[in-house]
Amino acid sequence: MHKEDTLTKNQQIIFDLIDKSPEPMKAYSILHDVQKKGIKAPLQVYRALDKLVEIGKIHKIESRNAFIACHNSSCQVSKATAFSICEICEKVTEISSASLSKYLTNFKDKDGMKYSKYNLEFFGLCKKCR
Amino acid sequence: MHKEDTLTKNQQIIFDLIDKSPEPMKAYSILHDVQKKGIKAPLQVYRALDKLVEIGKIHKIESRNAFIACHNSSCQVSKATAFSICEICEKVTEISSASLSKYLTNFKDKDGMKYSKYNLEFFGLCKKCR
């Protein structure tokens, strides 16, 4: 499976940065942080991000245009993602719920259509902000 | 409830355009189409879009940066949205499933936290593209 694939230099630098970050990181903030490592252009960042998303090492939080490392060990969920987002402090947490992913993976629309790929973003207030 | 609110001129022009469109519309494509009606600047479009999203008349498809009219009559779902997106033709359909919205509205995360607001995007192939 893909997750074990060796990352290239740029991919590794950018993954390490995102993985260490306690919060989702934006592309240009990543760019700023890796310039000292020789990554100078937005495209270098976006290419690494694209690849990391593709292989499931990171996820994009669509509503925030930001990226976080995947913390689900199981590979199936890399294209079936769910997050909770605090509307005050912007804390983002990946939800790993077997019942949720089972429900959504088995969900059929009006036409009986199933979708193995989805992205779900819940919004509310986190513990601290409540 | 908000949906019955009267729209302002710009909001009405932009809502009508989106409502008539068979597919999600992007902000600058909207701008292009409404220039003949006197809306000349991006900000005029974004302001109307923000308001229309806020009152639930339209939804933003986050993964596409595009906007579609809401076709659910019930107001509760305006902040609890679900869509299917065809990865080939980009057709987007709003899903109105009582069981889905019930499941997600009642979903509790590890900490027992519930979220009344969410956005779900399913990806796959539509009937035509399969």
Next chain:
DNA sequence: TTTAAATTGTTATAATATAACACTATGTAA
């Protein structure tokens, strides 16, 4: 009717993302 709130119009600019092209590294097959 005056006053607060929302909306508008406008210019400028910020933030996010991709096109195009030349070059380099890496793995695979002859």
Next chain:
DNA sequence: TTACATAGTGTTATATTATAACAATTTAAA
């Protein structure tokens, strides 16, 4: 080992998406 395909890199330029700041106007409620 060579040669070939594939993926990744570096670079410049540019496209796309979105907001800041400020003055003027409209609207609706007290």
